[in-house]
Amino acid sequence: MRNLETENRELRRRLQDLNDDARHNETLLQRFLDRELRFPEIDGLAELLLALTDGLQSSFGLQEVSFHLVDTEHRVRNLFDQTGLSEGMLPNCCFSKSCDLCKKTFNNRGLGIVGVN
16 A cells, blocks of 8 residues: 555656646747747847847846857848947847857857858
C-alpha cells in the first residue's frame, strides 16, 4: 500500500510540474504573439530595430537585448543617412563590416547573426 501512495505522490508532483511548464510556455507564446501583432504597425527601419531590442526587452523582462547587424556594403547605414537617422539613436544596435567583430563580441555563444549581402 505504501508503494502505491508513494507512486501516487510522485505522479501528482510530476503532473503539477508539467502543468507549471505548460502555463509558463503559454505565457511565453502569448508574449511572442503580442510582439508579432505589433510588427505590421511598424513604420521604418529605426522603429523595427527598436521593436527588436527595446520591445523584446520589455515584453520578456530581459536585462538587455542587443542587435548586431553585419552590413558589409553599408546598405543599412546608407538607409540611415537617407532618412536622417544615426547609429547613436539606437544604442542597443551595432553595425559592422564583417562577422569577425560579431563573433568576438558574442564570444561564439551561438547567438544569431543577421547580415545584409
